[in-house]
Amino acid sequence: MDRHSTTTQSDLERMLCDEKVEPKALPLSLLEDITNRFSEEREIGRGGFAVVYKGVLKNGAAIAVKRLSKTYMCEKEFHREVECLIKVNHKNVVRFIGYCVDSQGRAESYNGKFVMADVVQRLLYFEYLPHGTLDKYITDASTGLD
Numbered sequence: 001m002d003r004h005s006t007t008t009q010s011d012l013e014r015m016l017c018d019e020k021v022e023p024k025a026l027p028l029s030l031l032e033d034i035t036n037r038f039s040e041e042r043e044i045g046r047g048g049f050a051v052v053y054k055g056v057l058k059n060g061a062a063i064a065v066k067r068l069s070k071t072y073m074c075e076k077e078f079h080r081e082v083e084c085l086i087k088v089n090h091k092n093v094v095r096f097i098g099y100c101v102d103s104q105g106r107a108e109s110y111n112g113k114f115v116m117a118d119v120v121q122r123l124l125y126f127e128y129l130p131h132g133t134l135d136k137y138i139t140d141a142s143t144g145l146d
Ligand SMILES: Nc1ncnc2c1ncn2[C@@H]1O[C@H](COP(=O)(O)OP(=O)(O)OP(=O)(O)O)[C@@H](O)[C@H]1O
Pocket: 044, 045, 046, 047, 048, 049, 050, 051, 052, 064, 066, 094, 126, 127, 128, 129, 130, 132, 133
């Protein structure tokens, strides 16, 4: 773990302690660090357009990191989604903590030609909810909940 991401982990720890802190952008390197480079063991769920990972900070706190599929969402749609998430601030809605857009040039061979491709990753991250999804409680009688 480099010094840069150690510093931003502390920022993230502080953000989690203070609900008034606005969502902000974090570097991909930090999200990679706290999810063990998006390892399978850290996967907590899958939606239609994303895989969700548990990110664990050095102080033991956790966040849910939603890595959007590469084919999903153009830049404009992503901006709209982030804008909506920032505006929604309610005690009954999972807290939106921030977002990440990372773009890297990658040399590829395409149709026999050398091209430099832009690989874009988009991620959103939220407060971590430890008890699974609501539908589990609604549909699974074995939970013992009414
Ligand atoms: N904040 C969170 N804390 C803990 N687990 C989460 C959190 N967000 C998502 N998950 C887990 O990841 C799964 C997938 O979440 P995601 O939001 O991508 O799916 P979804 O609700 O089906 O949404 P969509 O319809 O956008 O695909 C959830 O069912 C849940 O198990």
